[in-house]
Amino acid sequence: MRVGILGTGAMGRYYAKLFASLNPVMVGRQGGSYVLSQGQTRTIITPRFLPWEKAHPSMFDLVILVVKWPAMPIVQTFLQKADSHLLVISLMNGMGQEEALIPPLSPEQLMVGTTTDAISLFNDEETGLPQVRVMAVGRCVVPLIPHPLVPFWQQQLQELGLSDSWKFLSHAALHQERWVKLIQNSIINPLTALANVTNGELPQIPLWTLSQPLLQEARDVAQALGVALPSDLASRVLQLCQKTASNTSSMLQDTKRHRMTEIDAINGYIIHKAHTRGLQAPTHEALTYLIHAIESS
Secondary structure: OOEEEEOOOHHHHHHHHHOHHHOOEEEEOOOOOEEEEEOOEEEEEOOEEEEHHHOOHHHOOEEEEOOOHHHHHHHHHHHOOOOOOOEEEEOOOOOOHHHHHOOOOOHHHEEEOEEOOEEEEEEOOOOOOEEEEEEEOOOEEEEOOOOOOHHHHHHHHHHOOOOOOEEEEOHHHHHHHHHHHHHHHHHHHHHHHHHOOOOOOHHHOHHHHHHHHHHHHHHHHHHHOOOOOOOOHHHHHHHHHHHOOOOOOHHHHHHHOOOOOOHHHOHHHHHHHHHHOOOOOHHHHHHHHHHHHHHHO
């Protein structure tokens, strides 16, 4: 199976190592060697790499999409050339991938899932290379769709010993999982970015009090859309902060590097869905405004 990884950030580099035995090709803006750090283990990785302009969908049977949302126009252009045999697994943050990628893809080609892997990108002081640090290993959840390559991908996962960490669910069950992660991200990401704190520090500061209205507004929107959320979601958000205590959220990493964030695909998505149902999400709107102000500065 010819595997491509679209995106050369922390997640893309982590999956290049995870699936190294499949000899994947990373497609994006920046290739080269990097250090992957997991616990006490440090490994220098140099995956195959192609810039966007030299890659073509016909080179791959399956691609794993892990770009950040500001790169979506590049992905859309790239996938315009895809034929009906390509299988795309999106593990991007936020929601709205189906609206962005169908077309050019058909619904039968796109598996939009979610991951709880926590990966961060640093500069490695010892080598001067980028360092991809695995902060927490979670699981990937994807929909079970009738694409002919799905059984082959499941077999590859089994051979790599990843069957337990990659789960295939029905669309309905996965939709709930995606909303849970969306709400977790809509609280943790912008608040850590505004306060410049790690995930573990967030519940200890006054800004954490905003987690309650953020959760309630999102819960109201989900209910209006017919999405049943777990009753213990508030404790799950807190537990996630504690489980990934040393992690710097992706949104905080983006603001520190003066890059565009994914706020519009996270809090912005909740705001959009709220308005379609005649609801308001003022706390989400306030955070989105503040993050955009940081981006513009």
